[in-house]
Structures are given as C-alpha cells and as structure tokens.
Amino acid sequence: MHHEPARPHTPRRKLRAVARVLAAAGLAVDAYLHAHLADRYDAVSATISQGTLFRIEAAVAALAALLVLVWRRALADAFAWTVAAGGLAALLLYRYVDVGELGPLPNMYEPAWFTDKNLVVIAQVLALVAVSCLLLTRRRRRHPA
Structure with a gap:
C-alpha cells in the first residue's frame, strides 16, 4: 500500500481553512435570518414582494456557503463575495x-x-472579510514560459 505524504499545515493553509469556515458561517446566518424574516415582509410588495426577495437572498446565501466549503474554487469565492457584498449594500x-x-x-x-x-x-461583514481573505491568499498557477 502506497501512502502519499501528508501536506504540511502551513500558516497560509490554516488561515484559509479558518476563513472558509467563517465565510460559510456568516453566509449561513445570513441565509437563516432572511428565511426567518421573509414572511414578515410579504406585504411589502410591488410586482415582487420583499418577502420573496428575502427568500431569494436566503437561497443564494445558502448556496454560496455550500460552495465556499465544498467547491473551493476562485469562482465560488467570488460568488460568495458578491452575495455578501450585495446583501450588505442593499441593507x-x-x-x-x-x-x-x-x-x-x-x-x-x-x-x-x-x-x-x-x-x-x-x-x-464576517463573510465579506473572510471571503476577501480567501481571494487575496489564493495561489496563482504558474504557467511555463
């Protein structure tokens, strides 16, 4: 049986792991609170109600939290950053x-x-800061010259 050597737990890797958990937690709380509050805002309506917008925010924030934890790609991190920043800006x-x-x-x-x-x-804010950390500490792939 062949075992691959374990990757060292560098400070950068630890920082990124903590940032992922914090980002996902912030987005999960965002999702929960928007879902929890949605029915209170159903009466605030034009073509679409504020309650429906809250449900959409809840679904998008939950998806972003999941992607940050599972997919671990720059695109997922950028999506999560956009969800957190957009939600905060709207609020x-x-x-x-x-x-x-x-x-x-x-x-x-x-x-x-x-x-x-x-x-x-x-x-x-927690999600935004944590995802910003993920985006800023991402390793760049080196391309052959």
Whole structure:
C-alpha cells in the first residue's frame, strides 16, 4: 500500500481553512435570518414582494456557503463575495436612503435598526472579510514560459 505524504499545515493553509469556515458561517446566518424574516415582509410588495426577495437572498446565501466549503474554487469565492457584498449594500442602502419603488421592486426603506438586522450586518461583514481573505491568499498557477 502506497501512502502519499501528508501536506504540511502551513500558516497560509490554516488561515484559509479558518476563513472558509467563517465565510460559510456568516453566509449561513445570513441565509437563516432572511428565511426567518421573509414572511414578515410579504406585504411589502410591488410586482415582487420583499418577502420573496428575502427568500431569494436566503437561497443564494445558502448556496454560496455550500460552495465556499465544498467547491473551493476562485469562482465560488467570488460568488460568495458578491452575495455578501450585495446583501450588505442593499441593507445599508435601504436603511439610509428612501429609494422608493424601483421597477418591480417594492419600497424597502426601513430607517431602523433591530436585533435581526444587526445580526445580518455582522454575518455579511464576517463573510465579506473572510471571503476577501480567501481571494487575496489564493495561489496563482504558474504557467511555463
């Protein structure tokens, strides 16, 4: 029986492993909270309801969490970064700016902070920082000259 030598656990590998777990955890919390809150926002509606948008965010964040853990490719990390950054940007925009209805999107202006919103911000920032770490510490493939 032939055994391959174990790869050394370099500080970079440990950092990336921790970043993956933190990114997935942040995205999972984001997914859970959006799914949990969705029914409360079904009445805020234009062509599409805010509750439906929350369900979409929950599904996309859950997919991103899974991809960060399982697929481990730059594309998965970039997708996760986009989900976290986009969710955070939307939350902050609708917290501070009364955008009104935008096409099929309802007016989601909500100028208040509450526990679940605070937790979503923390989860999205955690995911964003962790995925940024993954993207910035990715090894570049060397191509023959």
